[in-house]
Amino acid sequence: MIKLESKIPEGHISEKWTNHKFNMKLVNPANKRKYTVIVVGTGLAGASAAASLGELGYNVLAFTYHDSARRAHSIAAQGGINAAKNYQNDGDSVYRLFYDTVKGGDFRAREANVYRLAEVSGNIIDQCVAQGVPFAREYGGLLDNRSFGGAQVSRTFYARGQTGQQLLLGAVSALNRQVNKGSVKLFTRREMLDVVVIDGYAKGIVCRNLLTGEIEKYSAHAVCLATGGYSNVYFLSTNAMNCNVTAAWRAHKRGALFANPCFTQIHPTCLPLHGESQSKLALMSESLRNDGRVWVSKNKGETRSPNDIPEEERDYYLERKYPSFGNLSPRDISSRAAKEVCDEGRGVKGGEAVYLDFKDAINRLGKKVIEERYGNLFEIYETITGENPYEVPMMIYPAPHYTMGGVWVDYNLMSTVPGLFILGEANFSDHGANRLGASALMQGLADGYFVIPYTMGNYLASDKPSFEKTDHPGFEKIASEVKDLTNKLLSIKGKRTVDDIHKQLGRIMWNKVGMARNEKGLNEAIKDIRELKNEFWNNVTIPGSGDDVNQTLERAGRLVDYFELGELMAKDALDRNESCGGHFREEYQFEDGEAKRDDEKYNYVAAWEFAGDGKWNLHKETLDFEYVKPAIRSYK
Amino acid sequence: METRKSNGSGSDGLSLKLKIWRQKSSRSPGSFIDYDVQVSPDASFLEMLDELNNKLEAKGEEPVHFESDCREGICGTCGLVINGHPHGPLPKIATCQLHMRNFKDGQTIWIEPFRAKAFPVIKDLMVDRSGFDIILEAGGYISVNTGGSPDANLIPIPKDVAGEAFDAAACIGCGACVAACKNASAMLFTSAKVSQYALLPQGQQERYRRVQKMIAVMDELGFGSCTNTYACEAECPKGISVTNIARMNRDFVSAKFKSKEVEV
Numbered sequence: 001m002i003k004l005e006s007k008i009p010e011g012h013i014s015e016k017w018t019n020h021k022f023n024m025k026l027v028n029p030a031n032k033r034k035y036t037v038i039v040v041g042t043g044l045a046g047a048s049a050a051a052s053l054g055e056l057g058y059n060v061l062a063f064t065y066h067d068s069a070r071r072a073h074s075i076a077a078q079g080g081i082n083a084a085k086n087y088q089n090d091g092d093s094v095y096r097l098f099y100d101t102v103k104g105g106d107f108r109a110r111e112a113n114v115y116r117l118a119e120v121s122g123n124i125i126d127q128c129v130a131q132g133v134p135f136a137r138e139y140g141g142l143l144d145n146r147s148f149g150g151a152q153v154s155r156t157f158y159a160r161g162q163t164g165q166q167l168l169l170g171a172v173s174a175l176n177r178q179v180n181k182g183s184v185k186l187f188t189r190r191e192m193l194d195v196v197v198i199d200g201y202a203k204g205i206v207c208r209n210l211l212t213g214e215i216e217k218y219s220a221h222a223v224c225l226a227t228g229g230y231s232n233v234y235f236l237s238t239n240a241m242n243c244n245v246t247a248a249w250r251a252h253k254r255g256a257l258f259a260n261p262c263f264t265q266i267h268p269t270c271l272p273l274h275g276e277s278q279s280k281l282a283l284m285s286e287s288l289r290n291d292g293r294v295w296v297s298k299n300k301g302e303t304r305s306p307n308d309i310p311e312e313e314r315d316y317y318l319e320r321k322y323p324s325f326g327n328l329s330p331r332d333i334s335s336r337a338a339k340e341v342c343d344e345g346r347g348v349k350g351g352e353a354v355y356l357d358f359k360d361a362i363n364r365l366g367k368k369v370i371e372e373r374y375g376n377l378f379e380i381y382e383t384i385t386g387e388n389p390y391e392v393p394m395m396i397y398p399a400p401h402y403t404m405g406g407v408w409v410d411y412n413l414m415s416t417v418p419g420l421f422i423l424g425e426a427n428f429s430d431h432g433a434n435r436l437g438a439s440a441l442m443q444g445l446a447d448g449y450f451v452i453p454y455t456m457g458n459y460l461a462s463d464k465p466s467f468e469k470t471d472h473p474g475f476e477k478i479a480s481e482v483k484d485l486t487n488k489l490l491s492i493k494g495k496r497t498v499d500d501i502h503k504q505l506g507r508i509m510w511n512k513v514g515m516a517r518n519e520k521g522l523n524e525a526i527k528d529i530r531e532l533k534n535e536f537w538n539n540v541t542i543p544g545s546g547d548d549v550n551q552t553l554e555r556a557g558r559l560v561d562y563f564e565l566g567e568l569m570a571k572d573a574l575d576r577n578e579s580c581g582g583h584f585r586e587e588y589q590f591e592d593g594e595a596k597r598d599d600e601k602y603n604y605v606a607a608w609e610f611a612g613d614g615k616w617n618l619h620k621e622t623l624d625f626e627y628v629k630p631a632i633r634s635y636k
Numbered sequence: 637m638e639t640r641k642s643n644g645s646g647s648d649g650l651s652l653k654l655k656i657w658r659q660k661s662s663r664s665p666g667s668f669i670d671y672d673v674q675v676s677p678d679a680s681f682l683e684m685l686d687e688l689n690n691k692l693e694a695k696g697e698e699p700v701h702f703e704s705d706c707r708e709g710i711c712g713t714c715g716l717v718i719n720g721h722p723h724g725p726l727p728k729i730a731t732c733q734l735h736m737r738n739f740k741d742g743q744t745i746w747i748e749p750f751r752a753k754a755f756p757v758i759k760d761l762m763v764d765r766s767g768f769d770i771i772l773e774a775g776g777y778i779s780v781n782t783g784g785s786p787d788a789n790l791i792p793i794p795k796d797v798a799g800e801a802f803d804a805a806a807c808i809g810c811g812a813c814v815a816a817c818k819n820a821s822a823m824l825f826t827s828a829k830v831s832q833y834a835l836l837p838q839g840q841q842e843r844y845r846r847v848q849k850m851i852a853v854m855d856e857l858g859f860g861s862c863t864n865t866y867a868c869e870a871e872c873p874k875g876i877s878v879t880n881i882a883r884m885n886r887d888f889v890s891a892k893f894k895s896k897e898v899e900v
Contacts, residue, residue, distance in 0.1 A: 052782040066705070068769050070809055071713050076706040087789060123783070130785035132778045132838045134802040141792030159802060165710055166805060173777035180773045188766065211758065240705040274678040277687050280707050380708070383733050384680075449782045497693040499686070544698045548661060549759045551701055552693060 002257065002609055004621045007410040008112040013627050014094075017116045020411070021454055025461035032057035035460050036467065038205055038220040039063070040192045040247055043072035044164070044441060045424025046226030047171035048448025054178030056453055061218055062175065062184050065191040065210060065242060065554075070172045073228060073240040074444060077164025078285035078377070079148060080156035081441040083121040088145050092153040094118045099628055101439060104150040104330055105404070105432020106581035106597060107630040108260070108605070110623060112411060113429045120450040121442050125157055127449055131170040135159050148437035149286055150330040150635075156438045161285055161376045167441055171448070190216065191554065192247045193482045195223060195420060197254045198474035201465055202420035206479050208486070210554065213547040215479050215486075217470035221460060222419045224452060225251060226444075229403035229425040231264065233562045233569070234514070235506025237400035238270055238283040244558035245565050248407050248426050256415035257607040257619060259428035260405035261565065262573035265435055265582045266515050267401030268334035271384055272353040281399035282384055284356070285377055286437040289327045291361035291370065292394070294318050294334070296354050300345040306355055306393045317341055325635040332434040332582045332595075333635060335398035339515050340593060348395050357393035398515060402440060404431040404582065405572075408607040408621075412455035413447060416607075419465055421456065423447040428605065433581025486546045489556050494539030498556045501536050505529065505559070509566055517573050518586040525570040530614070533563035568608055568616060575618065578602045599630050649674045650736055653744040654688070656700055662756050662764075668746070677737040681724065682707065682714065684736055685747075702761040707732040709873060712808030715815070716761055717748040722812035722871045730810060730873040750815035754822070754858045765811045767857040768825060775849035776829045778838050797835055804831040806874045813868035813876070819860030824868035826854050827884035828876050834887055844895035847887045 009020040027035065035058050039050040042064040050062040066072065084097040097118035102109055125143070129135065136144040136158050145154040159166040178184040190207040196217070197203065204219035230245035231237035252258045269289065271282045295316045296302075297309050317337055319326045329337075338354050347353055362370050367390060371378070378389045385395070407415050407422040409429055414421050424444040431439065459465075468474065512525035536559065544550040579588040579595035580602070588596040605621040652673050659666025675684045682704050689699035704714035709730040716731045718724035724734040739745065747761065755763040793801075805828070813824035830847050833839025839846075862881060869878045 048782070055781045066713070067703070067765060068809065070769075071705055071711045073706060073711070075711050076708055085788070123785075125788045126785040127780075127782060129788040129791060130778065130780045130838060132801075132833050132836050134798050134805050134832065134836070135788075137793055137795045137798045139795050141794050142789050162710065162806065165808075166802070169805065173772070174780075174782070176769070176773045177777040177779060180775075188769075240711065241707060242705050275676050277676060277679045277683045279680070279683050279686050282708055380733070383709075383729055384735065386735070386737055453782065493696070495694070497690050499690055500694075541693060541696055543693055543696050549701060549762065552699060 002416055002619060004257070004408070004416070004607055004619050005410060006110060006621055007412060008110070009411065013111060013115045016112050017119055024454055024458035027457045027461045029057055033059055035059065036061065036220040037456060038218060038223045039226060040205065040224065041072065041226035041228065042066070042069035042172065042175065043074035043226060043228060043424060044168055044171055044444030045448045046072070046224070047168065047175045048445050049224055049226060049423055049452045050184050051171060051174035051178050052449050052453045053456060054181070054183035057183065060178070060184040061187065061220060063187045063190045063192060063205070063207060065189065067188055069175055069186060069188070070169060072168060073243050074168045074441070075165045076240065077441055078161045078283065079287040080146065080158035080163045080438040081124065081167060082148065082155050082436070082438045083125045083157060083442065084118055084155060085122050085125060087143060088154045090153045092155050096153065097121060097155065100151050101430070101436060102432070102628040103633055104434055104436040106434050106595070106633055107432065107599070107625060107628070108263070108580055108623065109430055109432030111625060111627055116451070117430050117443055117446050120446045123450060124442060124445045128167060128170050131173060133159065133166045133170040146287060147290055147328060149289065149328045149334070150436040158287070161287070161374070164441060167445065171445070192227070193250060193557065194478050195251045195254050196475050196478050197417055198468055198472065201418050203468045204470065204475060206475070206482050208482070211549055213545070213550065215483050217475045217479050219468055219470050219475065221465045221467055222421065222456060224421040224423055225407070225426055226423040226448065227426045229406065230565055231400040231403055233505070233566050234400040234509045235502050236273070236278060236281050236510070238267060238281050241280060244561070246558050246561050248422070249561040249565055251407060251415065251417070251420060253610050255417045256420055256422070257408040257609050258406070258568065259408035259605050259607045260433070260572065261569045261608070262513070262576060262583050263404035263433045263581060264400060264569070265331055265402040265404060266335040266398040268331055268338055268398050269356065269396045270399035270401070271381070272351070272395050272397040282380070283399070283401065284381060284394065284396060286331070288356060288374060288377060291365070291373065292327065292356040292358050293360060294327050294354055294356055296341045296346045296348070298346070301350045302346065303349060306357070315341070315346070322635045329635045330434060330436060335515060336584060338398055353395040353397045355393040356396045358389060359393070362390065402435055404428065404433060404435055408605065412458065413451055414455070414459065418463065419459065421452060423452060433583055485557070486553065489553060490542055490546055492537065492540050492542065494541050496535070496539050496541065498540060498542065498552055498559055501532065501540060502555070502559050502562070505532055505562060505566060508532065509569070513566070513570050513573055516584050516586050519574065522570045522574040526567055529563055529566045529570070536563065567614065571616065572606055572608065575606060576602055603630070649676055650739060650741045652739060655744065655746045657748045658700065658760050659757050660759065662758055666757065675736050677735070679736050680707070680732060681718070681734040681736065682732050700761065701759045704732050709733040710808060712810035715750050715810045715812055717750060717815060719746050722750060722815040723873050728873055728875050730808065750811050752814045752820035754820060755811060755814060767859065768809050768811065768822070770857060771822065771826055771850055771854050772829060774853040775842070775846040778833060779842060791837055793837060801832050801835040804828045804835065804876065804880055807876050808874055810873060812871045812873060814859065816867040816871035817860065818865065818867070819863060821862045821868070822854050822859035823862040823881045823884070824872065824876055824878065826850050827880035830884045830887065831880040834883060843887065844891035847884060848891050848895065851888055
């Protein structure tokens with residue numbers, strides 16, 4: 001019987017982490033090299049964890065399916081990273097960042113985790129600057145900040161529109177330094193296909209070497225997964241082509257509970273769809289909403305081009321509905337508002353897009369200032385669409401972007417499988433039902449630089465886990481299961497391509513488990529997903545063999561897990577009879593269309609235990625809000 | 637898709653003749669194979685290849701292997717030589733940012749992998765660029781451990797210096813500079829990282845040691861020498877400047893006088 005123990009330390013919220021750090025056991029420096037730790041994924045969380053653990057002296061094995069650690073999708077984050085430095089003297093503090101994040105997450109996050117995140121946020125900036133990350137600066141040479149959605153202070157640090165790139169290159173530089181020293185061994189082009197659990201403890205992983213097709217086994221005293229989110233279940237998302245849920249999902253099937261899978265973030269400022277062949281949706285940074293104004297026509301079925309629509313016939317709907325936050329309203333609220341006006345038939349040319357207009361900002365500040373702030377984003381927009389946003393308003397529409405749900409972890413970031421730690425977007429812990437802008441980078445680096453180095457030591461020193469060699473029957477069994485799965489996939493030899501089926505799954509998910517959900521649609525989704533899964537196992541075609549590079553096989557293996565995850569997302573959404581954050585159930589809304597949360601019944605984390613194909617048991621972790629009292633989340 | 641209406645221009649498709657380099661593995665010989673495709677002008681270049689691959693897979697044939705990930709021009713995974721140009725005919729974009737509206741109906745397009753001794757072909761259009769990481773492992777970092785860093789604002793850096801460091805740091809490690817260079821030199825890549833740290837106050841402690849170590853490894857890996865043709869800068873998707881090469885050369889010479897730490 002699984003027991004959910006969040007292991008939140010005692011004491012006042014501002015002292016929990018400090019006390020816990022003192023109370024945790026330490027591994028003495030000479031003993032650290034006797035411990036081997038596996039880190040899967042080299043994004044912000046994985047690279048920072050592997051580097052920091054390597055610096056401490058552990059023997060680290062780091063894995064990525066990319067050709068280089070630097071390619072992880074953290075690299076594509078544009079806008080910035082939050083930190084409670086209060087450099088702007090505008091009233092920011094650790095407590096305010098904590099408060100904003102709990103409120104922004106619609107009171108579905110664990111307070112203690114969020115407070116710790118806010119507490120270490122300042123150290124992250126110090127660390128990155130010391131590494132040589134070229135953040136934006138003022139003329140006086142000090143760091144510059146900007147504002148992001150869901151906050152009334154300027155606490156976002158940035159490096160032009162490429163903050164994720166610069167932070168990741170910083171973390172990867174620290175990783176490279178450890179690789180050079182020999183404390184980290186980096187394995188590229190390896191896809192983790194299973195976690196090895198022996199006698200209830202995580203003891204290693206099984207990977208596919210993507211160049212040779214070989215199934216490889218690696219053992220360790222503990223395993224960390226920092227393998228990102230699952231937005232690609234929708235096929236079209238802002239995630240990179242290779243982002244997938246496989247590592248986290250296979251861990252789930254080995255006993256790690258999966259929490260709040262229905263909490264997905266649909267980002268309001270993405271480029272609209274151009275056609276059938278579209279492979280992904282491009283994100284335009286939320287920072288654009290600092291100066292851009294979002295609007296649609298007041299008329300249904302508007303056919304005029306935007307510059308011909310007079311001012312009095314425009315509806316700046318975010319400013320109208322949410323006057324205090326306006327265009328900087330949080331992501332879930334802005335996305336839903338866009339859907340609403342498009343559903344009313346007031347989207348661009350009656351379709352699914354709204355305008356993001358810089359005309360007023362250009363008139364107020366001049367084209368040069370706008371170019372300085374957003375030049376590269378405007379260029380990206382023009383490259384993709386062929387339109388010049390200095391002259392014609394941008395067109396945007398929401399797209400799947402981030403997943404707040406993920407593998408359940410306790411305060412130490414350990415899953416329900418002892419020795420298996422989950423970091424970054426792959427875990428569920430900090431963002432509740434909605435993540436605020438510029439908080440993903442913060443969480444990834446907090447987990448990797450400042451949390452896991454402490455909690456890993458505590459696990460190793462307290463549990464003293466054994467080291468099992470890869471010829472242990474437990475490893476052999478799982479490796480052969482992985483090989484069987486590969487062979488089974490290759491033997492189907494049907495008619496439909498992997499992408500064709502994945503696109504169909506994406507449509508089911510977007511239409512029925514997307515921005516707005518209802519009971520009927522969710523039940524249909526579960527049925528549709530099962531049918532499609534059956535179709536896949538009987539009719540997919542995967543050319544080539546398993547003995548060399550086979551990109552179709554890689555994608556097929558990931559799709560296998562999306563069917564199961566998709567079903568659980570629908571099941572979780574069905575179970576949660578309330579609307580909160582990114583989870584909007586049409587049955588639960590106020591008359592004005594705002595989300596109706598039900599704190600009496602749903603003030604819990606839904607942690608699902610895998611119980612065989614299509615079956616899950618629900619465990620609940622009740623959330624205590626001792627400091628930020630749940631209230632209707634108003635941005636009006 | 638059903639509920640997601642396209643806002644594309646809706647203009648007619650393009651008919652194109654593709655000549656794509658196919659190569660089974662690093663050991664087998666490769667050749668150009670012809671494919672005819674129809675594609676929307678709003679599609680990206682890689683989406684065109686996706687569509688071609690989808691058709692090939694439906695026929696049970698192996699798709700054209702190429703690499704890509706973010707499709708926003710920042711991860712540096714993609715990189716094809718298109719009609720003789722790394723990342724295609726337009727300046728300052730990666731292959732994934734190239735859109736089909738830049739091609740003419742009926743055009744023939746030659747698609748090849750990056751070609752350099754230090755970047756062996758893995759399969760079709762995939763190449764091995766791991767040499768870049770080995771260069772960075774040799775010294776592409778500032779040696780600070782996690783924790784214990786001073787407050788970020790204790791190190792003021794003039795805005796223009798930070799900007800210049802950023803320009804160098806914007807390198808995406810795609811390898812187009814090597815593919816563009818007749819000598820397959822990695823000087824632009826290496827100098828971008830050397831410059832980022834040479835410009836910043838945090839990078840001064842290891843400035844000369846770093847440049848010596850990184851250049852030594854770069855030479856060992858079989859990258860060629862720089863003969864100042866500037867083809868690298870012309871093809872760089874991020875517009876990394878050759879001034880960085882000059883800065884690295886200057887530091888490399890200075891290092892001979894200033895640093896005793898590294899034996900090269």
